[in-house]
Amino acid sequence: MSVEELQKKISLLNEKVAFLEKQCRSVKREKIDEMSSEVVDSNPYSRLMALKRMGIVNNYENIRNFAVAVVGVGGVGSVTAEMLTRCGIGKLLLFDYDKVELANMNRLFYQPHQAGMSKVEAAEWTLKEINPDVEFEVFNYNITTMDNFQHFIDKIKTGGREAGTPVDLVLSCVDNFEARMAINTACNEIGQVWMESGVSENAVSGHIQVIKPGETPCFACAPPLVVATKTDEKTLKREGVCAASLPTTMAVVAGLLVQNTLKYLLEFGSVTPYLGYNALEDFFPTMQMKPNPQCDDNHCKRQQEEFQKREALKPKETILEVEISPVEHEDNEWEIELVSETTDEELKAAEGNVPVLSEGIKLEYTVPGSTSTTNEETVGNTELSIDELMSQLKTI
Structure with missing residues (x-):
């Protein structure tokens, strides 16, 4: 028996085991329609709802109304999806075309018995076990191909919590520039807000970036050198050398991404436009840029024009000129007067x-x-x- 045939059999056995595990669940928590703030050990949302009592968030229960698309469920994306699931997000749309490998076990989330399964399928089964209240849609395909790209745009436009409504946010957790550019193009075309994230190949730095079409720079406004020079990424990888991967760095980046996601959706705190992370020095640089009027993406330039028109229609702040009259001292019944002591x-x-x-x-x-x-x-x-x-x- 060849190695390929053996791997196929192992993959089929893993899928059967996972299916049986799913069917043999003896205890399953019933879905609930509303988040309860009751402080009891049996309430999975009591600690989350305590954010309201602490005065941090005024409307945490609204988290159930939001739909978030996570593109790429690898080292960062899988942890991001898990955090959002534990936070009680209403709906998650997961996009990926890769399979779970034993080489992924140095990361968080996936387990050895899931090797050979598609990442989106393995993620869905695990996340449903964590919180059955969350609604899931999974798509096992590459978004950069022509047919899949159009389907990806359609799901972003119509895959919201309510049928036919757009998602509230797209999170990019992919590991290549081609996929990032595909997400950038799609979101520029339909005006969708999204957050980009990434971890360096040496596994000791990362970043997150909030992109609002027309208002902030898109991914093409200030592209990385590999994109600006139209270099094939495959030519940059050395044979026999793979990118490093630290679960710690990926967990930090995923945490920062989800934290800003919650702040954006629930409107508390401030969302950082760009936040970097240098693990060697525990350095968190921030920056803020303006969109490039000469961006190569025509949809980005159109979004910039529309944003400027919306800004022009906003009422201007009027500064009231107050005339200050000289101080007049009136006579008083106590006959008090100011006398100079000089x-x-x-x-x-x-x-x-x-x-x-x-x-x-x-x-x-x-x-x-x-x-x-x-x-x-x-x-x-x-x-x-x-x-x-x-x-x-x-x-x-």
């Missing part, structure tokens, strides 16, 4: 007279028009240099 001598001194100096102290300059009690030259006619003047000051 003496005539103090006023005279303030007008330029030179005070009497102690013995050994001399003036380096005098106020023009005042009468000096010494015979020293004034600063107006001295020929000393700045350095000489500074040295004299130090001796005083």
